[in-house]
Amino acid sequence: MDFELTSEQKLIRDTARDLAKREIAPRAAQIDKTHEFPRQIFARLGEMGLLGILVPETWGGAGMDALSYVLAMEEIARACASTAVVMSVQSSLVEAPILAAGTDAQRARYLPDLAAGRKIGCFALSEPEAGSDAKALRTRATRAGASAGDGWILNGTKNFITNAPVADLAIVFASTDPTQRSRGISAFLVPTDAPGLKIGPPDDKLGIRGAPSAQIFLSDCAVAADARLGPEGDGFKIALRALDGGRIGIAAQALGIARAAFEDATNYARERKTFGQAISEHQAIQFKLADMRTEIDAARLLLWRAAVKKDSGQAYATEASMAKLFASEVANRAAKEAVQIFGGYGYLADFPAERHFRDAKITEIYEGTSEIQRLVIASALLKD
Numbered sequence: 001m002d003f004e005l006t007s008e009q010k011l012i013r014d015t016a017r018d019l020a021k022r023e024i025a026p027r028a029a030q031i032d033k034t035h036e037f038p039r040q041i042f043a044r045l046g047e048m049g050l051l052g053i054l055v056p057e058t059w060g061g062a063g064m065d066a067l068s069y070v071l072a073m074e075e076i077a078r079a080c081a082s083t084a085v086v087m088s089v090q091s092s093l094v095e096a097p098i099l100a101a102g103t104d105a106q107r108a109r110y111l112p113d114l115a116a117g118r119k120i121g122c123f124a125l126s127e128p129e130a131g132s133d134a135k136a137l138r139t140r141a142t143r144a145g146a147s148a149g150d151g152w153i154l155n156g157t158k159n160f161i162t163n164a165p166v167a168d169l170a171i172v173f174a175s176t177d178p179t180q181r182s183r184g185i186s187a188f189l190v191p192t193d194a195p196g197l198k199i200g201p202p203d204d205k206l207g208i209r210g211a212p213s214a215q216i217f218l219s220d221c222a223v224a225a226d227a228r229l230g231p232e233g234d235g236f237k238i239a240l241r242a243l244d245g246g247r248i249g250i251a252a253q254a255l256g257i258a259r260a261a262f263e264d265a266t267n268y269a270r271e272r273k274t275f276g277q278a279i280s281e282h283q284a285i286q287f288k289l290a291d292m293r294t295e296i297d298a299a300r301l302l303l304w305r306a307a308v309k310k311d312s313g314q315a316y317a318t319e320a321s322m323a324k325l326f327a328s329e330v331a332n333r334a335a336k337e338a339v340q341i342f343g344g345y346g347y348l349a350d351f352p353a354e355r356h357f358r359d360a361k362i363t364e365i366y367e368g369t370s371e372i373q374r375l376v377i378a379s380a381l382l383k384d
Ligand code: CAA
Pocket: 085, 089, 093, 123, 125, 126, 131, 132, 133, 134, 135, 160, 161, 162, 182, 183, 236, 237, 238, 240, 241, 243, 244, 317, 366, 367, 368, 369, 372, 375, 376
C-alpha cells in the first residue's frame, strides 16, 4: 500500500489550492451573502482545466484520474463550498454520464465546452415526489411520431436542480415506459433553451447559497431523436452510476468544508485568549481539535480508497457511499465544533464558522441522504 501521490496528482492539488487561496477564498463570504453564482470563478476553473479533470484529452479535458479529481475538489471546497458543488455537478453528474453513455457525436458536441467552462450543465433526476425513491419519477417522454427519427416530447417537473438557473444543458431523466419502472427510464440531453422548458426562480437555501438550484418545468418540450443519452430504458442505471461518482465528489466537498471549519477554528484558538492564555492551551479546546483532525484524516482515507478503487476499474459504489456518509457527518461535527470554539463570534455572519455550519448540512442530504448511503452499504454487506 502506497500513500504517496504521483507528481501529476500533487500538481493538480497544488494548482487547485493556489487558485482557491488566491481567487476563491477571498470571495466566499460575499458569494454566500449575495447568493451570487461565481461565474467568473467558474470560468477560471475552466481555464485551469479543473472542470474537465475526468474528461479525456480527446474531448477537451485533462484526462486525469478520480484521485486527482477529489484532491482538487477538497481544495476548492475548503475555500468555497458553493463553488465546489457547481464543479462537482459539472464533472460527475454531467460530463461523466455523457462520457460513459454518449455517442461520439454527443461527446464531441458537449464535452469540450463543458470541460472548458464555456457551457454549464445540470442533472435533472429529482422531482417533487421522487427524491430518495428516484425511480418513482413521473416525468414522461413520449415519441413525437410513429418513426424512431421523430424525437421525443417531455412533460414533468424536476426539483432542487443544482446549476439549473445558469445551465445551458440539462440531463433529464424521464419514463419512456412506466410499466417497466426503473427499466423504463431513459436519459435525454436537453438544451435549456428548448421550447417548452422553463426554469423556476432560484431556491432560497440554508447554505451553499452561491450554487443556484431551481425547479425545471417541461411542458410539451420537444427534443430530437439524437437527444437520448444511452439506450432506451438505461436511464436509471446511467443516473445511479453517475451518482456513484458524484458521491465521491460530495465526500470531497464535505472533507473540504470540514477542513475549513477545523483550520479556521485552530487559527482562532491560537489567537483568542481566556483566563490569561490562548484558548488553544485549554485541554477542552485541544480535545475538540484533536477529534476534528482525526476524523478528517479518517474521512480522507475512506475517500481516497473509493477514488483509487474507481481508478482501478473495480466496483466502488459501496466505498463511495461509505466515504460520502462518513465525510458528510464529519463535516457537520467539525462545523458544529468550530462554531463552539468561536463562541459568540461563531454565531455571527462576520466570521466564517457559521457559513461552514450552514454549508455542511446539505452534504448529508444531496446525492443520496445519509439514510440512502446506509441502505446502499447494508444491501452490499448483506449480499456478501
Ligand atoms: N449503478 C448502476 N445500477 C444500479 C446501481 C448502481 N449504483 N444501483 C442499483 N442499480 C440498478 C439495479 O441493478 C437494478 O437494475 P435491474 O432492474 O436491471 O435489476 C435497478 O438499478 C434498480 O435497483 P433497485 O431496485 O435496487 O433500486 P431502488 O429504487 O430500490 O434503490 C437507491 C436504489 C439506492 C435507493 C437509489 O434510488 C438511490 O440512490 N436513491 C437516491 C437518489 C439520489 O441520490 N438522488 C440525488 C439527486 S441528484 C443531486 O442531489 C444532485 C445535486 O443537487 C448536487
